[in-house]
Amino acid sequence: MKIENFTEMYVAELQELASVENQLSELLLEMAEVASNQDLKNALADHREQTLVHLERLETLLTQHRAKAEHTDQAMQALANETRKMAEIVEGNELRDAALIASAQKLEHYMIAAYGTAAALAGQLDLRDDQKTLHQTLEEEMNADALLTRIAKSAVNPAASAHS
Numbered sequence: 001m002k003i004e005n006f007t008e009m010y011v012a013e014l015q016e017l018a019s020v021e022n023q024l025s026e027l028l029l030e031m032a033e034v035a036s037n038q039d040l041k042n043a044l045a046d047h048r049e050q051t052l053v054h055l056e057r058l059e060t061l062l063t064q065h066r067a068k069a070e071h072t073d074q075a076m077q078a079l080a081n082e083t084r085k086m087a088e089i090v091e092g093n094e095l096r097d098a099a100l101i102a103s104a105q106k107l108e109h110y111m112i113a114a115y116g117t118a119a120a121l122a123g124q125l126d127l128r129d130d131q132k133t134l135h136q137t138l139e140e141e142m143n144a145d146a147l148l149t150r151i152a153k154s155a156v157n158p159a160a161s162a163h164s
């Protein structure tokens with residue numbers, strides 16, 4: 001597919017985001033499964049629920065632009081593989097939880113960058129409703145990231161580093 005104008009480029013960003021959220025919804029299930037700390041388990045499971053809502057929002061936007069979620073984001077595939085690999089090789093529940101948070105925050109930051117970009121493109125195209133929707137999701141991603149920081153700092157990282 002060739003991208004020939006700014007609107008098409010914006011829609012391609014939405015397709016990329018839909019793929020990222022789609023892959024993340026699978027990955028978060030696996031991560032919540034292997035997490036030990038209850039707060040972390042809940043945060044990952046809650047964010048998984050939120051991810052489904054985010055995906056729905058993107059699908060609505062794509063439908064409005066007469067496009068489908070048909071792209072596979074390879075950057076997300078790579079991040080997901082790294083996350084799975086890390087969770088597998090880390091020994092011990094406390095250390096694994098710390099690694100899960102580190103991975104989850106890298107994923108979150110990727111999403112924050114992608115939503116920020118998509119929202120900026122929507123603004124440039126004067127698609128104010130799109131921009132509002134994307135900002136709403138962006139804010140929820142930032143809240144999810146902040147919650148992970150709190151869990152890391154308050155419990156998971158102190159417990160994991162007690163064995164260094």
Ligand SMILES: [Fe+2]
Pocket residue numbers: 021050051054111137141
């Ligand atoms: Fe999301």
